[in-house]
Amino acid sequence: xxxxxxxxxxxxxxxxxxxxxxxxxxxxxxxxxxxxxxxxxxxxxxxxxxxxxxxxxxxxxxxxxxxxxxxxxxxxxxxxxxxxxxxxxxxxxxxxxxxxxxxxxxxxxxxxxxxxxxxxxxxxxxxxxxxxxxxxxxxxxxxxxxxxxxxxxxxxxxxxxxxxxxxxxxxxxxxxxxxxxxxxxxxxxxxxxxxxxxxxxxxxxxxxxxxxxxxxxxxxxxxxxxxxxxxxxxxxxxxxxxxxxxxxxxxxxxxxxxxxxx
Numbered sequence: 001x002x003x004x005x006x007x008x009x010x011x012x013x014x015x016x017x018x019x020x021x022x023x024x025x026x027x028x029x030x031x032x033x034x035x036x037x038x039x040x041x042x043x044x045x046x047x048x049x050x051x052x053x054x055x056x057x058x059x060x061x062x063x064x065x066x067x068x069x070x071x072x073x074x075x076x077x078x079x080x081x082x083x084x085x086x087x088x089x090x091x092x093x094x095x096x097x098x099x100x101x102x103x104x105x106x107x108x109x110x111x112x113x114x115x116x117x118x119x120x121x122x123x124x125x126x127x128x129x130x131x132x133x134x135x136x137x138x139x140x141x142x143x144x145x146x147x148x149x150x151x152x153x154x155x156x157x158x159x160x161x162x163x164x165x166x167x168x169x170x171x172x173x174x175x176x177x178x179x180x181x182x183x184x185x186x187x188x189x190x191x192x193x194x195x196x197x198x199x200x201x202x203x204x205x206x207x208x209x210x211x212x213x214x215x216x217x218x219x220x221x222x223x224x225x226x227x228x229x230x231x232x233x234x235x236x237x238x239x240x241x242x243x244x245x246x247x248x249x250x251x252x253x254x255x256x257x258x259x260x261x262x
Contacts, residue, residue, distance in 0.1 A: 016045060016246065016249045016250070016253075017045055017047070017250075017253045018044070018045060018046040018047065018227055018228055018231065018249065018253065019046070019047040019048075019049065019206070019207075019227070019252075019253060019256040019257070020041075020046060020047070020048050020049060020207070020208055020209050020211070020224040020227040021049050021160065021162075021182050021206040021207060021208045021256050021259075021260075022049060022051055022073075022107070022139060022160075022162045022163070022182055022184075022209075022210055023048060023049070023050055023051070023208065023209050023210060023222075023223075023224050024050060024051055024052075024053075024057070024210070024212065025037070025038065025048060025050040025061075025064060025070065025211065025224065026050055026052050026057055026060040026063075026064050027057075027211075027212050029212040029221060030211075030212060034064075037223050037224070037225075038068055038070070040223075040225055041223070041225050044225055044228070046224050046225055046227060046228065047070075047071065048070045048071065048224050049070070049071040049073060049103065049256075049260065050064065050065075050070055050072055051072075051073045051074075051075065051106060051107050051139060051162075052072065052074045052075070053074075053075050053076060053080075053107055054076065054077060054080055054091070055087055055090055055091055055094075058074045058075075058091055058094050058095070059094070061074060062074075062094075062098060062101065065101060071103050071260065071262060072101055072102050072103065073102055073103060073104040073105065073106045073139050074091075074094060074095045074098065074102050074105065074106075075091075075095070075105055075106040075107045075108040075127065075138075075139060076088060076091050076092075076108055076123060076127055077107060077108075077141060078108075078109055078110050078111040078114050078120045078123075078124070078141060079111065079114055081114050081115060081116050081119050081120050081123070082115070082116075088123060088126070092126065092127070095127075095130060095134075096130060096134070099134050099136070102136065103136070103137075103260040103261065103262055104131070104136050104137045104138060104139050104160070104260060105127055105128075105130060105131040105134065105136050105139070106127075106138045106139025106141075106160075106162070107139040107140065107141040107162055108123075108124055108127040108128070108138060108139070108140065108141065109124055109140045109141035109142045109145075109149050110124060110141070110142055110143075110145040110148060110149055110152075111141060111142075111143045111144065111145065112143060112144025112145050113143065113144065117145075121148075121152060124149070124152060125152060128152070128153060128156060128157060129156075131157045132157055136157070137157060137158040137159060137160060137259060137260065138153070138158075138159045138160070139159075139160050139162050140153070140159045140160065140161045140162060141163075142161055142166070143163075146161060146164070146165075146166035146167075146170055147166070147170055149161070150170065150173070150174060150179075153179075155177055158178060158180070158259065159174075159179045159180065160179070160182050160206060160259055161174060161180070161181055161182060162182045162184075162208060162210070163182060163184040163186065163208065163210050163214070164181045164182055164183065164184075164196070165186070165192065165193070168195075168196060168199050168200070171196060172200065174204075175200070175201070175203060175204045178204070179204065180204045180205070180206055180255065181196075181200070181204060181205055181206070182205075182207065182208045183196070183197060183205060183206070183207050183208070183230060183234065184207070184208050184209065184210050184214055184230065185208075185209050185210070185214045185215065185216040185226055185227075185229060185230055186214055187230055187234070188216035188229055188230070188233050189216065194237060197233075197234055197237050197238065198237050198238075202234075202238070202243075202248065202251050202252065202255075203255075204255060204259075205234075205252060205255060206252060206255050206256045206259060207227050207230040207231060207234070207252055207256075208227065208230070209222050209223065209224055209226050209227050209230070210222065211223050211224055211226070216229050231245075231248060231249055231252065234248055234252075
């Protein structure tokens with residue numbers, strides 16, 4: 001069977017389990033069709049881990065968890081580096097007070113495109129310490145600063161580098177130290193991400209959409225269902241090594257369950 005013949009309908013059933021390890025279903029871009037998208041995902045056996053970031057995002061994500069029984073992470077995005085300390089404190093308290101509702105702290109981290117890297121580092125460190133106290137893994141946003149993020153983490157907690165776009169050397173180092181690499185829908189378009197998967201074992205690999213962002217379909221909003229397209233592409237790359245499609249699905253599913261303890 002070639003990758004072109006695999007369809008959602010064939011693999012979206014109880015025989016296979018998929019998990020979108022990182023999306024933003026609480027994003028306002030889903031306000032008009034959120035219920036329908038969640039229903040479609042559930043029908044195709046795609047579990048969802050949504051990531052609430054910022055004050056509003058965390059509050060919306062908590063409400064959605066209560067309403068739809070989805071998995072949840074809460075964090076502070078480095079884009080919010082200019083936020084006042086009292087806002088950071090409120091988000092910290094929300095996470096601290098909702099330990100039983102979350103599977104990880106995040107996304108948190110650094111972004112090379114944002115200002116004030118020292119403040120980003122301070123905030124990142126603070127939330128890593130919180131994750132240590134809560135005994136939770138972290139979801140890392142590390143665009144352009146993946147190595148610095150890893151050095152700051154210093155193996156204090158288990159991490160998942162969301163939408164990993166760093167180099168192969170660091171990816172292998174992360175995996176060797178028990179951390180996880182999340183491959184996004186970018187693999188459908190990006191040779192860099194395709195080469196990463198080609199050269200990495202599937203140990204500690206998980207998959208995500210980062211919906212509503214990073215759509216693999218031009219002109220369409222990304223959605224959790226497209227995590228199946230990530231699996232398809234990984235299969236297309238790894239089948240030369242002898243992997244069967246169900247083997248890849250089940251391995252990545254188990255990786256995700258292990259990481260988030262769900």
